[in-house]
Each structure stands twice: as C-alpha cells, then as structure tokens.
Amino acid sequence: MANNTALTPIEVAELLKISKNTVYELIKRGELNSYRVGKKVRVDLDDVEEYKNRTKSNKIKNEDSIENSQMSNPLYYNELPTNQGFVICGQDIILDILSRYLQNHPNGTLALRSYIGSYDGLYSLYHGKVHIATAHLWDGETGQYNIPYVKRLLPGTPAVIINLATRLQGFYVKNGNPKNIKSFEDLKREDITFVNREKGSGTRILLDEYLKKLKIDSSNLKGYNRECFSHLLVASAVVRGSADVGLGNEKNGLQVSGIDFIPLHKERYEMVIKKEDLNKPHYRAVIEIINSEEFKRELEGIGGYDLSELGKVVAET
Incomplete structure (x- = not known):
C-alpha cells in the first residue's frame, strides 16, 4: 500500500529531524512501531505519521499547515550553542x-x-x-x-x-500522472493543487525563482502556503491525494510507493x-x-x- 512505505532508521531520522540513535531509542521504548526484515529494522511511513500526530503538543487548526509540524530538535533551529560540537x-x-x-x-x-x-x-x-x-x-x-x-x-x-553531487529536481505526481502535469507552466492551471516546502529550503527557492520567471503569482497557486519539511512528506501528501503535485528530488520521492517523478531541473x-x-x-x-x-x-x-x-x-x- 502507498502509505505503508518502508523506511530505514536513517530515513526516519531525516523525516523527523532527529538523530538515528534517537530513532532506535523510540523503537526500544515502544513509542515508534517497527519490524525486522532479516537483520534490518524498518518502520512504515504510516507509523511515523501516527507517532507525529500522537506527540503534537498543539493541534494545528489551519488545514494548509498540516505538514508544518516539527519534532523538538535543538539542532533544527538557528539558535545553536557555539560550544555544542x-x-x-x-x-x-x-x-x-x-x-x-x-x-x-x-x-x-x-x-x-x-x-x-x-x-x-x-x-x-x-x-x-x-x-x-x-x-x-x-x-x-x-x-x-x-x-x-x-x-x-x-x-x-x-x-x-x-x-558534493548533482541531483535531479522535479514534480511528484500520482502514478499515471492523472492531471497530465509536465512543466512549471502547468502551475498556472486552476485545477492544480500544490504542496510546498518550507521557506529557506533550496527546493522552495527553486520553485519561487521559476514562478518569478514565468510571472506566476504565488497567491494564485492553490496550496502554495501548505508547507512540508521533507521530500518524503511532500510525496506522501501527493500519494494521499491531498495535493496533485509537489516539487522535490528524484531519489527521495521515488522511495514513496505510488509516486511518478517528472524531471525538470538539475541542481x-x-x-x-x-x-x-x-x-x-x-x-x-x-x-x-x-x-x-x-x-x-x-x-x-x-x-x-x-x-x-x-x-x-x-x-x-
């Protein structure tokens, strides 16, 4: 099933913005469901989402901000103590x-x-x-x-x-690309719902630069203000049908079952x-x-x- 994408502990750590050791500790304490494939530990994406929803201190009322939750991780924020390492x-x-x-x-x-x-x-x-x-x-x-x-x-x-590397950025769409989305120009269409990355991310800046070049007003792009803090969450939103398209890199998007990737830009x-x-x-x-x-x-x-x-x-x- 699409929402039962199997993740490694490292991928879970990236998704939750925590260390891999913290992921193992959550599993050990029974706070995060997991299973083994041979000697390898795997966690379903559904269980990660369930853990996040269960541990939120405040419910997010704005529907456009549903993926805007961040785990409490002191290294996520800018105020990093200079003596921390x-x-x-x-x-x-x-x-x-x-x-x-x-x-x-x-x-x-x-x-x-x-x-x-x-x-x-x-x-x-x-x-x-x-x-x-x-x-x-x-x-x-x-x-x-x-x-x-x-x-x-x-x-x-x-x-x-x-x-370090060159990667492909492109659109995540459902298998078969039901809305026939092919390029940034398609973001002008009124029947398209987008899911975005957070401000400051390279993916968000790439999108904004293309919107500027194509003279697309972001206020006219449905879903523009809905933010996800990882490529996996963007792809998951598309698979669940809460968005038609999102922007991200090829490697991470194709880890989510049910996603097609449309390459657009080398970064x-x-x-x-x-x-x-x-x-x-x-x-x-x-x-x-x-x-x-x-x-x-x-x-x-x-x-x-x-x-x-x-x-x-x-x-x-």
Missing part, C-alpha cells in the same frame, strides 16, 4: 554518511547534524552557529547555483564551495566552508573523506547522484 548543516543522507566517516577518521570528531534548509544554513554559518553548511540554491537571474547566495549571506567572509548540492577553517584538523578530515574512493563508492552504492564532481572546489568567494 562540530555541526554539519543540511538535509541529505550524504551528510549522515559523512558524519559516520568523520567520527572514525584519525583527525575527525563526533559530528552533530542540523537539518535546517540551505538559506538558513548559510545564515547560521555566517553567525558561527554551524561549522559546515550545504546548499542547493539556484539563482534564476544568473543560472548559477549557490555562489550568488554565498556572496550575499556571508558578506566579507571568504569561503570555499565544494561540490548542484554543495558544501560551504569558511576559508579561515580550511587548515583546521576536523575540516581537513572532511575534505579528505569526500575525496576518498571509499566514500565515493558508498555513495555510488546508494544511487541517485551524479558524483562526477565530488570533492571539486567550484568557487572561492
């Missing part, structure tokens, strides 16, 4: 794998994960609240990824932008480090890891990424 900011599973490698590197450390979006991640890097940020922010005027935003959000702060997912930090041991370890064959092979095994420029310094600002 080495914080890597971003939402892709690449960073969870990187954190594991960093913990085992001779010059590494235990990395904490902040799951805020690209725009807020750069803002937090500027204010010293995170140590490494990642971004996939497209500038519609220049056609560039990330460079214009790094220059604006880290003013007077020399930084290095390093490529660059990149890491941003302040130049002043480059020669510090933990940062050197990060750069060594992302340039290692072992790390690349593991990402290739996951699939869904173009890794041809992994580790390449694409710009210095």
Whole structure:
C-alpha cells in the first residue's frame, strides 16, 4: 500500500529531524512501531505519521499547515550553542554518511547534524552557529547555483564551495500522472493543487525563482502556503491525494510507493566552508573523506547522484 512505505532508521531520522540513535531509542521504548526484515529494522511511513500526530503538543487548526509540524530538535533551529560540537548543516543522507566517516577518521570528531534548509544554513554559518553548511540554491537571474547566495549571506567572509553531487529536481505526481502535469507552466492551471516546502529550503527557492520567471503569482497557486519539511512528506501528501503535485528530488520521492517523478531541473548540492577553517584538523578530515574512493563508492552504492564532481572546489568567494 502507498502509505505503508518502508523506511530505514536513517530515513526516519531525516523525516523527523532527529538523530538515528534517537530513532532506535523510540523503537526500544515502544513509542515508534517497527519490524525486522532479516537483520534490518524498518518502520512504515504510516507509523511515523501516527507517532507525529500522537506527540503534537498543539493541534494545528489551519488545514494548509498540516505538514508544518516539527519534532523538538535543538539542532533544527538557528539558535545553536557555539560550544555544542562540530555541526554539519543540511538535509541529505550524504551528510549522515559523512558524519559516520568523520567520527572514525584519525583527525575527525563526533559530528552533530542540523537539518535546517540551505538559506538558513548559510545564515547560521555566517553567525558561527554551524561549522559546515550545504546548499542547493539556484539563482534564476544568473543560472548559477549557490555562489550568488554565498556572496550575499556571508558578506566579507571568504569561503570555499565544494561540490558534493548533482541531483535531479522535479514534480511528484500520482502514478499515471492523472492531471497530465509536465512543466512549471502547468502551475498556472486552476485545477492544480500544490504542496510546498518550507521557506529557506533550496527546493522552495527553486520553485519561487521559476514562478518569478514565468510571472506566476504565488497567491494564485492553490496550496502554495501548505508547507512540508521533507521530500518524503511532500510525496506522501501527493500519494494521499491531498495535493496533485509537489516539487522535490528524484531519489527521495521515488522511495514513496505510488509516486511518478517528472524531471525538470538539475541542481548542484554543495558544501560551504569558511576559508579561515580550511587548515583546521576536523575540516581537513572532511575534505579528505569526500575525496576518498571509499566514500565515493558508498555513495555510488546508494544511487541517485551524479558524483562526477565530488570533492571539486567550484568557487572561492
């Protein structure tokens, strides 16, 4: 069944904006239902939704904000204590794998994960609240990824932008694409209901840039103000029929049964480090890891990424 999509503990952690260890603790305490396939733990998407609804402290009255709930995670917000540890900011599973490698590197450390979006991640890097940020922010005027935003959000702060992967962004629609949605132009149609990502996410900015280029007034796009905090929740909303279409990356959307993916845009997912930090041991370890064959092979095994420029310094600002 579509809503019984099986998730790994890492995917549940990404969905709830918590650590993988917290997911295992919830399972251990019986607060989150799970099951085993051989030696692997799996959790149904329905059970994640049920857990979220059960633990909400306040009911959300606005129907357009149903997916707007966030788990209580101190690393989700911008007010990150500077003494909390080495914080890597971003939402892709690449960073969870990187954190594991960093913990085992001779010059590494235990990395904490902040799951805020690209725009807020750069803002937090500027204010010293995170140590490494990642971004996939497209500038519609220049056609560039990330460079214009790094220059604006880290003013007077020399930084290095390093490529991690190229990914496909596109529309999530139900199997068979019943509304025959093919392009951003279709968002002008009155019979389309959209489901959006949160402000500050790279996906939301990509949408807004296209709406601006196509002169589409967001107030005329039904569902524009309905926000989800992950690609999986966007895809789930489409499968459940509460929206006709949502925007997200290919890899995450196709994890949800009942979704077709319509590719629209290639995006660059990149890491941003302040130049002043480059020669510090933990940062050197990060750069060594992302340039290692072992790390690349593991990402290739996951699939869904173009890794041809992994580790390449694409710009210095």
